[in-house]
Amino acid sequence: MQHQRPSAMLTGALPIVLDAMGGDAAPDVTVRGALLAVKRAGISVRLVGQRQVIQPMLDQLPSSDRVALDLLDAPDVIRMDEEPIAAVRRPGNSIRVGITQLRDGAGAAFVSAGHSGAIVAAAVLELGRLPGVDRPALAIPFPTVDGRWVLVLDAGATVDPRPEWLVHYAWLAQAYLRVTQGIQHPRIGLISNGEEPGKGSRLVREVYARLQETPGLTFVGNIEPHQLPQGKVDIALCDGFTGNILLKTGEGAAWLVRETVQRAFRAHWYTALLGALVRPVLRQALQRLDYRAYGAVPLLGVDGLVFIAHGRSDADAIAQAVLRAYQAAHAGLLAALRTALSEQDSMPRSE
Template identity: 40%
Template sequence: MASTRARIAIDAMGGDHAPAEIVAGAIRAQEELDVEVLLVGDPQQIEASLKQHNSSHHIEIVPAEGTIEMEEEPLSALRRKPKASINVAMQLVKKKQADAVVSAGHSGAAMAAALLRLGRLPGIDRPAIGAVLPTIVPSKSVLILDVGANVDCRPKFLEQFAFMGSIYSQYVLGVDTPKVGLLNIGEEPSKGNDAALRTYQKLEENPNITFLGNAEGRDVLSGQFDVIVCDGFVGNILLKFAEAVGGVMVQILKEELPKGLHGKVGTALLKPNLERIKQRFDHAEHGGALLLGVEGICIITHGSSQAPSIFNAIRIAKEAVDNEVLERIQSQTRIAAAQATDGD
C-alpha cells in the first residue's frame, strides 16, 4: 500500500459547512499531497462547490443520496439510508476502491458505518477513537484513546487501545518507543476503581507495550507520555476540555497583551509568536481522530471543520495508509495472540 498513491474517500455532505468547505479542503489536499480524493455525495451540490475554485486537478465525484443528520439514531438511520454519503464512502473502502474515509459528519454514524461495512479487526473487541493533542514539549504530541467510541470499557479493551495506540504512535507520529499511561486519579498503582486496578495489571504485564504507569490529569499534556488510554466517556470530556482551554488561553492573551502603550507595541512584536501558539492549540492543525480497530482507515473530524481541518484530516489518512497502520496492527495482533497461546 505504501508504494501506491493513496485514494481517500471524502464524505462531502457531512459537517456544518458541507459541501463547500469539504470540497475546498479536498482540492487543496489533491494539489499539495500525493493523494487522489473521491468526493462522495450529491453531485449537483459538489459540482457547484468545485466551480468556485480554479483548480486544474480533476476530482472524481461518487454519487450518494442524503446524509445522516445529527439528531438521528446512527444504526437505524444507516439502515434506513443505505445510499447515504457515509455508507457509500465506507463501501468504497470495503470494495478496495478507496484506501481510507474522512468524515466531518455524525461521528456516531461514521463509527457505526465503519463497524457495519468494514467490521472489526480480528483480535480487537472494540474500536477506539484516537485524538492527537499538543504537549508542552515543542513538536511532541500525545495520543489519547478512546475519546468517544466506548462509554464503558473492560480492562482488556483498554489494553487493546494501548496496543493499537502504540503502533500508531510509532509508525505515524514517529515515536521510537511509545510510552503508555493509564489515565487515573493518582500515580500510585493502588489508585483508582476496580477497573483501573485490573487495567493497570494488564498493561504492566503486556510485553508488547512500554507502560510507564498511571497518568494524572496534569500529566496529559506534560510530554511524559506518548499514548494515554481511558474510556470514551472520560476521553471525550478530556478532549473537549483541552480544546476549550486552548481557545480560552489564546483569547485571554489577545485581550490582555494590547492593554496600555507598551502592551500594543509588545503585541505587534509578539504577533508571530501568538500565531504559533494558536496553531499549537488549534484542532484544525491536528485534522481529526483515527478510528482504530476496524478493517479500514477512517478519520473522524469535527462537525465544525472547515477547509484547513479537512486538509489535515486527509493528510492524517494518507500517513496512516502510507505507513501501513492497518496492516501493522493486524500483524502485531496475530503475533501477540501467538505469544499468548505459547505462554499457555
C-alpha cells in the first residue's frame, strides 16, 4: 500500500513526531529529551501520547520552552509484552497515531523508544514499503577502532528473510551512507562464520551468490563478527535474528568491559589513583560502546522516516534520537532512498 504525500511535505518546516509513551521511563524522559532537542537545534517536536499525563508536565514549563512543543492526544499505550500486529490495530495507540502523522504529511520523521515490533508493523501498515522492497530492515551502527561506524542490518525487523531481501538491504544501506556519511561506494560484507565463499548457512550462501552477480554494489565477501570493529567494511548484512543477537551481545560486552575496569579501579588505593588519572580517557573510549551515542536507528525500507530508540534511553539519548531524525529529514534521506531504488534496474525482485 503506497500513500501519496501532500506537496507541503517540506522537512525543514515540519515537526519531528515523538512517541511520548515509548520507553522504560516514559513519558518523563521523552518530554525532557524533546525539550533538550528543541534547545540544542531550534527544531519543533510534536509529542504523541496521553494528554491527561503529559499536559500537566508541559504546563510546568516556562512559556519559552513550550513554544516548539505541541501535543497530540493518543489515549492508548502499547506494552512491551504485547503481540505487535494485534497491538497496532487498536485505535488510538501512540505508535500508530504518530506514524499516521507521517502518512498524512504532518511530520518530517517519527521517533519512538517503544515496542520495536509494533513500530515495524505500524510503519508497514500506515506508510507502506518503498518500491522494490519486500521487508524493512533495522540498521544499527557498530563502532570501529578507528572512530568510524559499520552499518549492520537487519538488526531485528525480519528474523527469517528471503535471500533477495538482504540484497534489498544492501541498496538501502548504500543510499543511507551516501546521504548521511558521504560514502559513495561503501564496502559491503556478509556476516558469516568464515570468510570463505562456501561458509555459512544456506541463506548466507545464497545471498553471497546474489551479491556477486549484482552490479552497482561493492561486495567484498564474507566477514566474521569479530572483524566488524576492525572497519573492514562499511555495511554488514545479516538476517534479523543474527543482527539482534549481535547487537545484544555487543551491549553485554560493553557492560562487561565497563564493570571489569571499574571494579579493578576500586580494588586497591593505587588502582584508584590510576583510575582517577585515566578515567576521562577511558570514559571517552567507552562512550562509543554506549547505545546512547547514536540515539536511534533507522527503519529502512518503509515509505517514511522512522527511527527506533533504545527502550532504556534517558533524556539525552532521546534528544540524540530526535536530532538524528531531524538531520536525516533535512538531508532528504527519504528522497535519496526512493531514487536509489528506482535507478537499480538490476535489483532482484521476489517471485
